[in-house]
Amino acid sequence: MMLIDDLSDLVGEAFAAVGLDARLGKVKPADRPDLAQFQCNGALAAAKIAKQNPRALAERVITALAGRDEFSSLTVAGPGFINITLSDAYLNAQANLLRDDARLGGWRKAVTEKVVMDYGGPNVAKPLHVGHLRAAIIGESLKRILRFSGDEVIGDVHLGDWGLQMGQLISELELRQPDLPYFEEGAEAPFPSEPPISLKDLEDMYPAASAACKTDPARADIARKATKALQDGRPGYRALWRHFVNLSVAAMKQDYADLGVEFDLWKGEADADPLIPELTDDLEKRKIIELSDGAKIIRVARDDDNKEMPPIIFVNSEGAVGYHATDIATIMDRKREMSPDRILYVVDARQRLHFEQVFRAVDLAGYFDEVKLEHLWFGTMNGKDGKPFKTREGGVLKLRDLIDLVTDRARERLTESGFAEGYGEEETAAIARKVGVAALKFADLSNTRTGDYIFDIDRFTAFEGKTGPYLLYANVRVRSVLAKAEAAGAGSPGEIMIEKPEERDLALVLLSFPQAVREAHHRRMPHILCDHAFLLAQAFSKFYAACRIADEKDASARASRLSLAKSAGEQLSLTLQLLGIETPDRM
RNA sequence: GUCCCCGUAGCUCAGCAGGAUAGAGCAUCAGAUUCCUAAUCUGAGGGCCGGAGGUUCGAAUCCUCUCGGGGACGCCA
Numbered sequence: 318m319m320l321i322d323d324l325s326d327l328v329g330e331a332f333a334a335v336g337l338d339a340r341l342g343k344v345k346p347a348d349r350p351d352l353a354q355f356q357c358n359g360a361l362a363a364a365k366i367a368k369q370n371p372r373a374l375a376e377r378v379i380t381a382l383a384g385r386d387e388f389s390s391l392t393v394a395g396p397g398f399i400n401i402t403l404s405d406a407y408l409n410a411q412a413n414l415l416r417d418d419a420r421l422g423g424w425r426k427a428v429t430e431k432v433v434m435d436y437g438g439p440n441v442a443k444p445l446h447v448g449h450l451r452a453a454i455i456g457e458s459l460k461r462i463l464r465f466s467g468d469e470v471i472g473d474v475h476l477g478d479w480g481l482q483m484g485q486l487i488s489e490l491e492l493r494q495p496d497l498p499y500f501e502e503g504a505e506a507p508f509p510s511e512p513p514i515s516l517k518d519l520e521d522m523y524p525a526a527s528a529a530c531k532t533d534p535a536r537a538d539i540a541r542k543a544t545k546a547l548q549d550g551r552p553g554y555r556a557l558w559r560h561f562v563n564l565s566v567a568a569m570k571q572d573y574a575d576l577g578v579e580f581d582l583w584k585g586e587a588d589a590d591p592l593i594p595e596l597t598d599d600l601e602k603r604k605i606i607e608l609s610d611g612a613k614i615i616r617v618a619r620d621d622d623n624k625e626m627p628p629i630i631f632v633n634s635e636g637a638v639g640y641h642a643t644d645i646a647t648i649m650d651r652k653r654e655m656s657p658d659r660i661l662y663v664v665d666a667r668q669r670l671h672f673e674q675v676f677r678a679v680d681l682a683g684y685f686d687e688v689k690l691e692h693l694w695f696g697t698m699n700g701k702d703g704k705p706f707k708t709r710e711g712g713v714l715k716l717r718d719l720i721d722l723v724t725d726r727a728r729e730r731l732t733e734s735g736f737a738e739g740y741g742e743e744e745t746a747a748i749a750r751k752v753g754v755a756a757l758k759f760a761d762l763s764n765t766r767t768g769d770y771i772f773d774i775d776r777f778t779a780f781e782g783k784t785g786p787y788l789l790y791a792n793v794r795v796r797s798v799l800a801k802a803e804a805a806g807a808g809s810p811g812e813i814m815i816e817k818p819e820e821r822d823l824a825l826v827l828l829s830f831p832q833a834v835r836e837a838h839h840r841r842m843p844h845i846l847c848d849h850a851f852l853l854a855q856a857f858s859k860f861y862a863a864c865r866i867a868d869e870k871d872a873s874a875r876a877s878r879l880s881l882a883k884s885a886g887e888q889l890s891l892t893l894q895l896l897g898i899e900t901p902d903r904m
Numbered sequence: 905g906u907c908c909c910c911g912u913a914g915c916u917c918a919g920c921a922g923g924a925u926a927g928a929g930c931a932u933c934a935g936a937u938u939c940c941u942a943a944u945c946u947g948a949g950g951g952c953c954g955g956a957g958g959u960u961c962g963a964a965u966c967c968u969c970u971c972g973g974g975g976a977c978g979c980c981a
Contacts, residue, residue, distance in 0.1 A: 348923085348924070348925095348926095349924065349925080351925095352924085356924090358923060361923065361961095361962090364961095365961090371961095394924070395923080395924045396923075396924075396961080396962080397923095398923080398924065438981090440981080477981065480980070480981055481980055481981075482980080482981075485980095527980090530980090531980095537980095541979095586981095609978080609979095610978080610979080611979090612978075612979055614978070614979090622907095623906090623907075624906060624907040624908085624977085625905095625906055625907070625977065626907095626977090627977065627978055628978065629978085630978055630979045632979090633978090633979040634979060635979080637979090639979070639980075639981075640980085640981050643981095666908085666909070666975075666976090667975060667976060668976090668981090669908070669909090669975095669976070670907085670908085670976055670977065671976090671981085694909095696909075696910085696974095696975095697909095697974075697975080699974085703973070703974075704974085705974095730943075731943095734942095734943060735941095736941080736943075752943095760916095763917080763918085763929095764916090764917070764918090765917085765918080767909075767910095768909075768910065768917090769909075769910070769973095769974070769975090770916085770917085771915095771916065771917095773915095773916075776915090776916065776930075779930075779943095780943050781929080781930070781943060781944095782928085782929040782930055782943095783916095783917090783928065783929040783930085784929085784943085786943060787929095787943065787944090789943090790941080790943050790944080791943095791944090793941075794940085794941055794944085797940070797941060798940045798941090799940095800940095801940050802940080805940090844917095844918080848918070848928090851928085851929085852928095855928095858944060858945070859944095859945070859946095861940080861944080861945090862936095862944070862945045862946085863945085865939080865940075866940060867940050868939075868940065869940095903941090904941085904943090
């Protein structure tokens, strides 16, 4: 069910009936809600094509629709807009259909796909920080939107566990503790099953190693050689690497869980490594790889390029592979393991060139259709100064510290507003976490995916207006009023019969849900659903302020309003779920 | 140097396969609570849509140029 499409079909038929292209009958919500509910601008376009007066054409279309009981008003306005207002009878019928639909009208794709989504990309040994926030929450939401729309989606965290950083870490530990068995020349398994260091040691080593390699070329060379040795399968290095990965993954899982982000697969760059030799072989045999300055490269520039397109360094002069090669191999791995129709990458905008190169190379080699590979890039999260976000001390804020921060602020707000009084410590803590994380996620998701945005902790944790907590609050009010109605024996939700303007407005918002889902899916833009959630919560709040529900005296009006409230609550919960936002039952 | 993203109300952002009077939220000011959670609701003020040209009956939206902010450009990921 899709109200906007049904209306477009009706108006399209009228266009066809007067000899115009039916596709011109496209209906959209009115820009002027004071004049009508919907509008069609097709007569203007038709006039241009047919070289006729647009108002006259619009009048003919209206005449063709005369007598239809879907509409209460059809008028021509301005240069030739067709303004459309629905009859309450039709609106009631549509609202009742939605009420009885398990998906609350939710859109479903006609042709579904198997999709692999890559929206993690955390690095081993590096704690998750705010930079990982957007990938995780945008990716989680898109995964849910695609699934709801019918696609089969497999989410992969795609760990950064195979680059030079691993060589840096191994060589760092070797410098610190050269006597460990892992470093003995020619050492063979078995190695100790317990890791030689703690997670904290590991997280300390990373920045130290990275900084040392940046300033000291000799140190960088050692790291490169260690990387090569690891990739060549030196047993001691492999065993150590496994420890690093295990330590890191355990911590990551907790952080992602706190954010409400789940992955189906915990694979990493290393999983694609076994495919590299045959891949290299194949590419060499087919002359896709060439040698340049001791490195194996793939030229991906095209004749019609309007920009510089550097080649891919597939294997560097040291013989080690970088992330271009692992990304290509990962596509091969996914193709063999899962045969997806499409692969989506939710990764920072700064990687645009990288993905363009990788997609071109894969297309060049015929491994995967370029148009089925999408880099869903997102903008940088900046501080109030417009520069990449830093803590007051100038460091990178860890994700777990951020979650604690918003949870604490939510807790303060709950307390000072008298919410969650007498709920008990455990429930209050759970509510505070949900409210804090909802504030964080909604603030991020409601920005257009592709733009940068300002991370302002004060605005995040202010709970008025277009915020996550406002949505949660609206949601608990629905639940509360329905619970009160049930406790008071107010009867069951019944047939929706619109009486007041606030009820009509709420019904119209409810009926706009399918197109919000469809557009969010098509454009891979969660903020469209954020807008819908906010419009819905707002329409419910206005309805709630204007109409009695549980204690309405007229039984049929009460039953109708209970249905409207119930549908609004269910659709709001569903929308929040699609955004990856958890909802408390009460607060 | 080349290419990409961004510039809309005091602040943070929507709107950009062209259409009527450019919308929200915050902030400011004025109101609403004997009644279902006031983190709510009602109303007001606030804009040469960075600037200049062009296409069009019509441009925040499309094209060109320009100014300002950010980013990416062969052996890091």
